[in-house]
Every structure is written in structure tokens, then in C-alpha cells.
Amino acid sequence: HPAIFTAALLNSQPMGFYAPAQIVQEAQRRGVEVLSVDICHSDWDCQVQDGVLRLGLCLIKGLSPKEAERLLHWRAQGGALHSEALRHGLGLSAAALHQLAYAGALSSLHGDRHQALWAVQGSLPLPTALPMPVVPEQAPALPAETSAAACIADYQQLGLSLGPHPLHFLRKWIAQSGYRSIAEVRMQHHGRPDRLAGLVTHRQRPGTAHGTVFLTLEDESGMINVIVWPQRVEGWRRALLQGRLLGVGGRLERQGASLHFIADAMEDLSPWLGTLSTRSRDFH
The missing domain is CATH 2.40.50.140 (Nucleic acid-binding proteins)
Known part of the structure; x- marks a missing residue:
């Protein structure tokens, strides 16, 4: 049961001889399908459903377990998961939003990592005491993230990448x-x-x-x-x-x-x- 074994190793980190990147690569070589971290589907731990391994929020560097627990409770109660709702409805911290976006966990909602990071920045309050009019803003057409840039960001925030090896x-x-x-x-x-x-x-x-x-x-x-x-x-x-x-x-x-x-x-x-x-x- 390579998928279950891999999930158990990842959920027990830090431990043993091999880092998460090597563990996931070995699982992929053995035919295990591995899905990325996604706030719509990931739990705190890595999980296996129907033989497919879904990476968990636990892999995101710097993400507080308490903030993740609040997020998962919010999701279970049917709360919206886009950046505006997470910031203003749930009250998730700016740091947690950035960590989620940079890890690619918001990409399924906002398009890709670039769009997610832009959306997160747009949901944060402006550092001013002056009253500001609310002007609806359309997301700009940001350049798509390259595979190489995605690999660098994945290793930075998750310690591994599901895309091509560096x-x-x-x-x-x-x-x-x-x-x-x-x-x-x-x-x-x-x-x-x-x-x-x-x-x-x-x-x-x-x-x-x-x-x-x-x-x-x-x-x-x-x-x-x-x-x-x-x-x-x-x-x-x-x-x-x-x-x-x-x-x-x-x-x-x-x-x-x-x-x-x-x-x-x-x-x-x-x-x-x-x-x-x-x-x-x-x-x-």
C-alpha cells in the first residue's frame, strides 16, 4: 500500500532518513498519484482517498496549526474559501493567507499562484487612516507562472514539488x-x-x-x-x-x-x- 505508507511517513515528519521530497518522488516512481495542497480538499494531515494521495496543510511552512484548524472548521461549516472571505469573514491572518497562496493552496480558486498572491494582497487592509472609497477592481492579466518558478516556490514553501524535478x-x-x-x-x-x-x-x-x-x-x-x-x-x-x-x-x-x-x-x-x-x- 505505497500511498498509505507515503502518507504515514509525511505525517510523521520530521523523522527518519529521507525528506518529504524524496519520499514523494519515490511514491510517484511507484505509480502513486499525488495531488497538491488545496484548501478546498486538503486536511491538516496528508490523506489517501481511493488510492490517491492528497498532500496536507501540515506541509506548508510557517502555517500555524491553530489557524489551519480554524480554516478547516470554517470549511466544514460551509464557509466560502476565496481570499476575501477568509480574511474578512473568518479573520485569517495576513501571514496565513500569504503562506496558503505561496504554497499554491489557493490556486484552484484564483487561477494560479500569481493570481492567488494578487488576490491575497487585495484582501488586506490599506495602511492608512484616511477614508478610502471602495472601487471594484478586476484582477489584472498577470503572466502565467513558469514551471521553473513554480518549482522554486514549491520547494520554498512545501519542501517538495509535484512538477518537474529541479x-x-x-x-x-x-x-x-x-x-x-x-x-x-x-x-x-x-x-x-x-x-x-x-x-x-x-x-x-x-x-x-x-x-x-x-x-x-x-x-x-x-x-x-x-x-x-x-x-x-x-x-x-x-x-x-x-x-x-x-x-x-x-x-x-x-x-x-x-x-x-x-x-x-x-x-x-x-x-x-x-x-x-x-x-x-x-x-x-
């Missing part, structure tokens, strides 16, 4: 720099030299490994474990400790069902990510 948007530049996808590298023969690039999701340095650093890298095609021997660590210290997107040269090693990549070159490609907010689980 490296999907960088694949052209990654390939031009001589790095292949993780899936392509994983298909190669034992001992073959190769180059790959991926987001850092985990860093480990077990006390029993005598200074060896283990990385887990991820791209839109999958994940791979990278081994950095102790003699390499000092020369790559900055990238190893701070890099979010790494390009790695080395060779693939297979030992039965186990597969890993031995690093002999490393490049920090993190500036390519721009404002994308990614997190790794480091040395736990």
Missing part, C-alpha cells in the same frame, strides 16, 4: 558540462569511468569509516550513493560540506545488488540552483 530545468547545461544523468550512469558496467551531477540529499561520515564521507545524490532520474575516500576529503572540504549541487567524476562499482560511485573529481555547481531552496540531511 534538475530537469538544468539538464541542458549539465549535459553540456559533460555530466550524465544518474540513471545513465547506473546502467554502466563495473569499473567504468563516468561523470554525473546531482542534488545532495545526504552526507554521512560514520565513526567506523575512518574518515570516509558518503554522499547521496539525486536527479530527475533517480539516486546514487557516492563514496569519497579520506585522502580526497580535505581537498574537497568546501564542496563536501556546503555544496547543494555537485558534479562528480569517478567510476561505478557493483558488488552483487549493491551499487555505488567512487569519486575522483568533484565540482560545486550550486550557483546554478539560484534561489532554489534545497536541504540535505547531514552527518546524522
Whole structure:
């Protein structure tokens, strides 16, 4: 029951080894349909209905559980859910409205994230003591949100995206720099030299490994474990400790069902990510 298992893991965060982004990506690879956060349908927890996983309000960064509880009670009582009603009828705070809009939770009511953010701003009181006439205002024709911008906003506010993986948007530049996808590298023969690039999701340095650093890298095609021997660590210290997107040269090693990549070159490609907010689980 991968959908139920995924919902349970997401509802138990923070926990375990993998972040919500990796958990959801693995569920999608296993055929689970995942629906975005939506104030018309989402509960606080992630829920499964008819085999489909609906993300919950609990994933929205900064959203107060008390405000979410008030919102869900308002919805259950039949209250309207557009931004004006939430602000002036329910009395939801300006911060909560912005968090909901930026997370995409109001998009089904207002069109997309851009329109939702505009609507939220329009529902807030003006910072003035002067009487102002009420003039009906039509929403402007704002430019549609690009897939790349949506990905950045999703990671910022939810810690994951249901759209394309961040490296999907960088694949052209990654390939031009001589790095292949993780899936392509994983298909190669034992001992073959190769180059790959991926987001850092985990860093480990077990006390029993005598200074060896283990990385887990991820791209839109999958994940791979990278081994950095102790003699390499000092020369790559900055990238190893701070890099979010790494390009790695080395060779693939297979030992039965186990597969890993031995690093002999490393490049920090993190500036390519721009404002994308990614997190790794480091040395736990």
C-alpha cells in the first residue's frame, strides 16, 4: 500500500532518513498519484482517498496549526474559501493567507499562484487612516507562472514539488558540462569511468569509516550513493560540506545488488540552483 505508507511517513515528519521530497518522488516512481495542497480538499494531515494521495496543510511552512484548524472548521461549516472571505469573514491572518497562496493552496480558486498572491494582497487592509472609497477592481492579466518558478516556490514553501524535478530545468547545461544523468550512469558496467551531477540529499561520515564521507545524490532520474575516500576529503572540504549541487567524476562499482560511485573529481555547481531552496540531511 505505497500511498498509505507515503502518507504515514509525511505525517510523521520530521523523522527518519529521507525528506518529504524524496519520499514523494519515490511514491510517484511507484505509480502513486499525488495531488497538491488545496484548501478546498486538503486536511491538516496528508490523506489517501481511493488510492490517491492528497498532500496536507501540515506541509506548508510557517502555517500555524491553530489557524489551519480554524480554516478547516470554517470549511466544514460551509464557509466560502476565496481570499476575501477568509480574511474578512473568518479573520485569517495576513501571514496565513500569504503562506496558503505561496504554497499554491489557493490556486484552484484564483487561477494560479500569481493570481492567488494578487488576490491575497487585495484582501488586506490599506495602511492608512484616511477614508478610502471602495472601487471594484478586476484582477489584472498577470503572466502565467513558469514551471521553473513554480518549482522554486514549491520547494520554498512545501519542501517538495509535484512538477518537474529541479534538475530537469538544468539538464541542458549539465549535459553540456559533460555530466550524465544518474540513471545513465547506473546502467554502466563495473569499473567504468563516468561523470554525473546531482542534488545532495545526504552526507554521512560514520565513526567506523575512518574518515570516509558518503554522499547521496539525486536527479530527475533517480539516486546514487557516492563514496569519497579520506585522502580526497580535505581537498574537497568546501564542496563536501556546503555544496547543494555537485558534479562528480569517478567510476561505478557493483558488488552483487549493491551499487555505488567512487569519486575522483568533484565540482560545486550550486550557483546554478539560484534561489532554489534545497536541504540535505547531514552527518546524522
